[in-house]
């Protein structure tokens with residue numbers, strides 16, 4: 001469009017919707033892959049109705065010339081194969097007057113969408129598909145989108161060839177034909193949402209989901225045993241790990257429930273194998289008693305919680321940052337442990353790997369709070385760097401006279417003897433114990449062991465990885481996890497207005513880092529806390545552990561709707577008095 | 579394990595005992611079970627450092643610390659999963675799980691069934707006293723329905739007792755036996771057999787709680803050896819269980835069910851190879 005905003009040339013947002021069997025997810029995945037092959041960055045998220053299989057679905061993509069981590073304020077293109085039950089996606093697909101709604105000829109788009117003032121375009125998708133033997137509308141749609149955004153068809157052809165190989169040459173040919181004729185039907189709209197493609201070849205790009213990234217991070221960190229019980233939205237992490245672990249000599253066991261899975265980890269870890277499980281809120285709730293056992297018995301384990309809407313069964317398929325409280329406070333007794341949170345798809349890899357390193361090194365339990373948004377978003381990212389964080393547990397390797405498993409002193413980490421080491425036999429215990437491991441209810445032993453388990457975590461130097469800090473402003477936005485992405489985007493928008501805010505996003509949520517936070521907040525006079533929870537859990541956490549002279553302000557929004565950059569901008573402008 | 583090794587002197591039962599003094603009431607059946615464990619270990623000449631005994635919570639679950647082997651005293655009801663995770667990743671170890679009837683059949687009941695199904699090569703010993711000893715005398719899943727001295731069930735439980743041997747057989751355990759703490763030598767023989775049999779072995783040991791069920795002192799008069807030898811046929815075992823009075827002592831079933839032994843053969847050169855799946859071929 002003539003007056004199309006400048007930003008559109010570097011980032012385009014596209015939503016594809018359709019009812020059961022229309023194949024919008026397939027089309028979306030292919031588009032993302034093709035964009036990646038063309039050297040673009042991008043993300044794709046999905047949304048679906050309540051049906052177990054089939055039913056209406058939406059693939060939401062953002063393609064850009066720079067790395068993107070969250071959706072934009074609006075979608076540029078909404079393309080529907082049909083409009084059946086499309087209304088349900090209205091809130092997830094904000095449109096503006098610059099947006100274009102494309103649908104089947106003579107199929108009126110729902111008013112809920114046209115109310116936005118977006119323009120509409122009708123295309124005979126069915127008919128175009130029918131012109132090709134075995135043609136499908138979702139392939140036509142792909143061609144239409146490529147033409148609108150000026151994505152060359154060549155990479156898409158390549159994707160079709162590799163993805164449809166097992167369906168045979170006829171399937172490839174008909175898909176290619178549909179794509180080409182879809183692209184030929186956009187008329188004057190061709191290139192109207194042109195993305196500026198650089199001829200520069202991007203370094204090493206990956207197409208990966210947050211769940212897969214966490215799985216890869218686990219394996220890089222040394223995990224060779226996973227026990228788990230399926231749960232949305234963590235299942236893909238497990239499904240990726242089952243065959244991957246086999247390749248590196250590990251194993252995944254499907255346990256009977258989360259009580260079993262977490263305890264299987266404890267057994268495997270006691271034997272010396274770095275172990276991890278992935279679950280979501282309901283599973284984490286079941287595991288808490290035994291996470292406490294891992295803490296008390298000083299047996300390293302890692303639990304990845306891919307958060308979804310809660311409480312109870314909640315909204316299994318949608319994101320929310322509402323398990324912070326249970327992760328921080330959910331264990332009974334005084335049970336110091338690690339809580340970490342990745343803040344992007346790529347960071348799922350780093351943070352999971354770091355969590356394993358820390359749990360192993362500090363002989364404790366780590367909870368990694370990912371969420372549905374990070375876990376199920378598929379993204380084109382730069383290859384995450386290799387980091388040196390591997391297990392590195394302190395082991396008592398040789399027989400030792402008078403070995404004490406829970407010896408106190410030093411940095412609090414006492415070498416662990418593994419079964420098979422002669423002369424070091426001991427019983428690991430969740431009962432409070434003396435340094436030898438023998439159960440004890442003496443006040444002195446309890447105090448000593450409580451100190452030990454706390455000090456080894458508190459005294460560890462977590463380095464700069466503890467948080468992401470950006471900007472210099474006197475007004476800070478403190479956020480965490482997947483909420484960071486819209487906040488960063490808001491910062492970029494504010495910068496173009498000459499406003500610099502400071503972003504602080506802790507990756508390490510427990511143990512808290514008061515000195516580092518104080519340093520990060522130096523010179524700050526006001527702070528907005530941005531999170532996706534109804535109860536403002538992160539806000540209360542900050543108030544409790546990082547009290548400041550100024551008052552924190554809270555921007556807490558429950559799931560399932562993602563936080564949009566412009567919401568953050570508006571909030572900062574009013575609350576930050578800009 | 580090299581059982582014919584002559585380089586070290588033969589280990590005696592006491593070599594498997596730790597210095598820690600049991601917390602049990604004098605006369606508790608669990609003392610004899612402890613002695614059966616050490617006798618069995620000595621009979622097999624197991625290297626103490628290659629044995630792990632894992633338990634949950636209860637009087638009986640205190641047993642690991644009284645042994646001079648590796649141990650894990652886990653939480654109530656979850657000892658079996660701990661044992662499974664350990665044995666799967668460390669097949670070189672002899673893994674034994676021990677505990678009470680409340681621990682194993684009530685709070686841990688599902689793990690019991692699932693462990694039988696999974697049939698990992700390990701031995702599970704339940705010291706059954708038909709009561710919760712540690713929490714001072716409540717009814718357990720194996721308590722008779724008309725036992726009226728349980729403080730939470732003053733009119734008796736009035737619910738059907740749990741039949742561990744039946745459940746074990748139906749769920750897929752590969753070795754099923756009952757022993758009595760009144761005969762530690764016999765119990766030691768059964769434990770030895772259980773450890774040596776491949777797959778998941780289940781041993782119920784009748785072990786009186788003389789404090790909350792003093793009438794169980796009479797068990798020594800009631801128990802009687804099973805008149806027949808163990809069968810490998812689940813159908814035969816099932817028929818025998820139908821006439822079981824809960825006091826037959828001996829090995830009921832030695833099956834040929836295939837144990838769960840996953841392979842650990844790395845196929846990729848390194849974790850790096852896994853990355854190729856994500857790399858965009860531009």
Ligand SMILES: Cc1ncc(C[n+]2csc(CCOP(=O)(O)OP(=O)(O)O)c2C)c(N)n1
Nearest residue numbers: 635636637638654678679680681710711712
């Ligand atoms: C989650 C949990 N619930 C309850 C308890 C309290 N508790 C400790 S031991 C026990 C029952 C023990 O009975 P049993 O397993 O038969 O062992 P016994 O003491 O008779 O040997 C209970 C209910 C606990 N420790 N943990």
Ligand code: SF4
Nearest residue numbers: 603606637711787788
């Ligand atoms: S209460 Fe019963 S089971 Fe517990 S130690 Fe005493 S006699 Fe044994």
